[in-house]
Amino acid sequence: MRYWLYKSEPITWSWEQQKDKGEAGEEWTGVRNYQARNFMREMAIGDRGFFYHSNDGKAVVGIVEVVKAAHPDSSTDDPKWECVDIKAVMDVPTPVTLDQVKAEPKLSEMVLVNNSRLSVQPVKEDEFRLICEMGGLDPKAAMKG
DNA sequence: GCCAACGTTGGC
DNA sequence: GCCAACGTTGGC
DSSP, rough: OOOEEEOTTTTTHHHHHHTTTTTOEEEEOOOOHHHHHHHHHHHHTTOOEEETTTTTTTTEEEEEEEEEEEOOOOTTTTTTTEEEEEEEEEEEEEEEHHHHHHGGGGTOOOHHHHTTOSEEEEEHHHHHHHHHHHHHHOOOHHHHO
């Protein structure tokens, strides 16, 4: 099991919209960056991740799970772009803000802090657990389902 | 709204 | 294969 973080501007695709898709989930389309695409290729069904609101909110707001492995991105005809499908699993009761992440020394290695432009990124297990705790979640529930 | 950081494109 | 120009992201 690996852990990830997905960024989305809520104005484009919000956590509320993601939740509306229910158990079936939705394609994480629109990634046009090789690094981000390559991370999606590494994902396995069942991998958990954070849903992060960029720009407006700047906070981890939800837990998601991969429900379909990488496949061609249906939002383009270009076969080089791929994406996974993810579904909403649960809310983060107290969204964990970027400021909080930056203020926590244990999270100083996070890609979110060091490469703010990467829209799909890996999260270490320890980092994932800590952010769950900061958000008011039981890590066991958030990490295993 | 600005701009720094980063990625991509295309001329040479 | 280099690098200048350009476009985009996302924090501030």
